[in-house]
Amino acid sequence: MPVLATPGERSQEPRVGAPEWRQATWAKTRNAHRVTERCGQEAVAMWQPEDSVWDPHVARHLCRAAYIEPWRFRVEMIKGGGHVEKPPPGEGVTLWKGKMKPPAWYARLPMPLHRDARALQTAEVVQAHARGSRLTAARLSRAQHQMNGQVRLLQRQRETTDHRLSEVRKGLLINQQSVKLRGYRPESEKIPDRADRMLTWEKDELKNMKRKLEEDMEKSENLLKILASCRDTLAFCCKERLQVVDLMNQPLDKVLEQAGRHSWVNLSRVPTPRTQGQKTPPPDPVGTFTPECAQALDEARRLLAESKDTLAEMEKNEVDIRKLQLQISDRVCASLAQKMRETSELKERLNMSVGLMRGTIHRCTKFKQEMHITRGLIKGPLSKHHLETREKLDRPLVRVYQRHVGTQLPEATRLAQGTDKLQRHISNVEKNLNELLTVQKNLTWSFNCKKIGFDVDHNVVRLRLRQRHPHVCYEQAQRLVSDWDPRTPPRRDTSAAVK
The missing domain is CATH 1.20.140 (Butyryl-CoA Dehydrogenase, subunit A; domain 3)
Known part of the structure; x- marks a missing residue:
C-alpha cells in the first residue's frame, strides 16, 4: 500500500517554522545585539575621552592599533646621518620606557568624588x-x-x-x-x-x-x-x-x-636675587x-x-x-x-682845589687891605692938625718965588692920578676876590654834594648787604620800605616817651 507524503515532506526545507516567524526572531535578536553593543559602548565612552571612541568605519580588531598609533614616538633624521626619537607634542605623561605618550585623560561624567574635587577646585x-x-x-x-x-x-x-x-x-x-x-x-x-x-x-x-x-x-x-x-x-x-x-x-x-x-x-x-619677575597681568573686569x-x-x-x-x-x-x-x-x-671810589677821588681833587683857592683868597684879601691903607695914605690927612711940615704949601721955597698957583702944582695932579689908578686896582682886586669866593662856594657846595653822594652810596651798599642776609625775612624788608623815610627821623612811641 503506498505511503502518502505531506506537502511539507515533499519540500527540501527541513525547518518546520515559517520563515517570517524565524526572521522576526532574528530581527529581534540583532536589534538586541545592537542595543547591547551601543549601550556598552556609550557606557564605556562616558568614562573615556571623546577621541578614544572607536571609529565605526574601522574594523574592530584594528581600532586599538589606530587609536594607539599617535601615542608612539616619532623618528626624526639628523643632518649628520643619525636619527632621534621624540615624543609627540601636546599634554600628557611621557612613557620613555614604552616609547609612548598618551594624551591627558578627561572624563565626561563626574567621578564619585566629584563633589570633593569641585570643592577643592573652588578652594x-x-x-x-x-x-x-x-x-x-x-x-x-x-x-x-x-x-x-x-x-x-x-x-x-x-x-x-x-x-x-x-x-x-x-x-x-x-x-x-x-x-x-x-x-x-x-x-x-x-x-x-x-x-x-x-x-x-x-x-x-x-x-x-x-x-x-x-x-x-x-x-x-x-x-x-x-x-x-x-x-x-x-x-x-x-x-x-x-x-x-x-x-x-x-x-x-x-x-x-x-x-x-x-x-x-x-x-x-x-x-x-630673582632675575625675572612676573609680568603685569592683563586687566580683567571680573578678576x-x-x-x-x-x-x-x-x-x-x-x-x-x-x-x-x-x-x-x-x-x-x-x-x-x-x-x-x-x-x-x-x-x-x-x-x-666803584662809584664810591670815583666820588672819593673827585672829593680829594675838590678838597685840594678848595685848599689852593683858600690861600689865594687870603693873599688877595690881605693885598686888598694893604691897598686900602695905601689909598688912605695917598689921600692925605683928614684934619689940619695931622699935617706935617713938609706937606705945607707955604714952604720957604714956594713963599719966596710965588710964581705958581697952588692948584697948578704937579704934586696934586700926580696924587690924583695915583689915587685913581690905585682905585682901579682895588676894584679889580675886589672883582677877582668876589669871583674867587663864588668859585670857592661852588667848590665847597660840590664837595659837600660829593660827600653826601658818597655817604648815600655807602649806605646803599651797607643796606643791601644787611638786607640780603638770610635772617632778614620778606616782611621786615617790606616794613622798612613802607614806613622808613630818610628825610624824617623815626617815629617815637608816645607811651614810651611818657614812661
Missing part, C-alpha cells in the same frame, strides 16, 4: 583670587607709598622754591630801597650813571626770575593736586582689593618680593586686576615720571636763580663801590 580658585587680590593690593600699596614719597619731595621742593621766591621778592624790595635812597642825593649827583643802569637791569632780571618761579609754583601746585588725586584713587583701589582678603598672613612687601619685584610702578627698583586698578597704576607711573622731571627742573631753576641773584647783587654792589 583653589578662591585662594588664587585671594592671592591675586593680595598681590594687586601690594602693588597698589607700594604705588601709593611711592606717590606719598613723591608728594613729600614735591612739597619740600615747593618750600625751597617758595623761599627762593621770597628772596627774589626781597631782592626787588632791596632794589626799591636802593633807588629810593639814591633819590635823596643832591641834584648835581643825580646824573644817570652806570650804577643807575645796573639797578634798572637788576630790577628787570629779578622780575623775570619772579615770573619764572611763580610759573614753577603754579605748575607744581597743579601737579601736586593731580598726585594727591591719584594717591587717593590708589588708596581706594587698594582698600577695595583688601576687602577680598580675610587673613593677611604675609606682609605686602613679602608678597611683592615673592612676585619678583619691589616696585610695580618701577620708579626705583631695589635689586633682588583681581581690574581696569580701574590698571588705569590707576598707569596714571601713577606717568605722574611719577612727570613729577620726577618737574622736580629736576624746579631744582635746577632754583639753583640757577640763587646763583644769578647773588651774582647780580654782587655786580650792583661792585658798581656802587
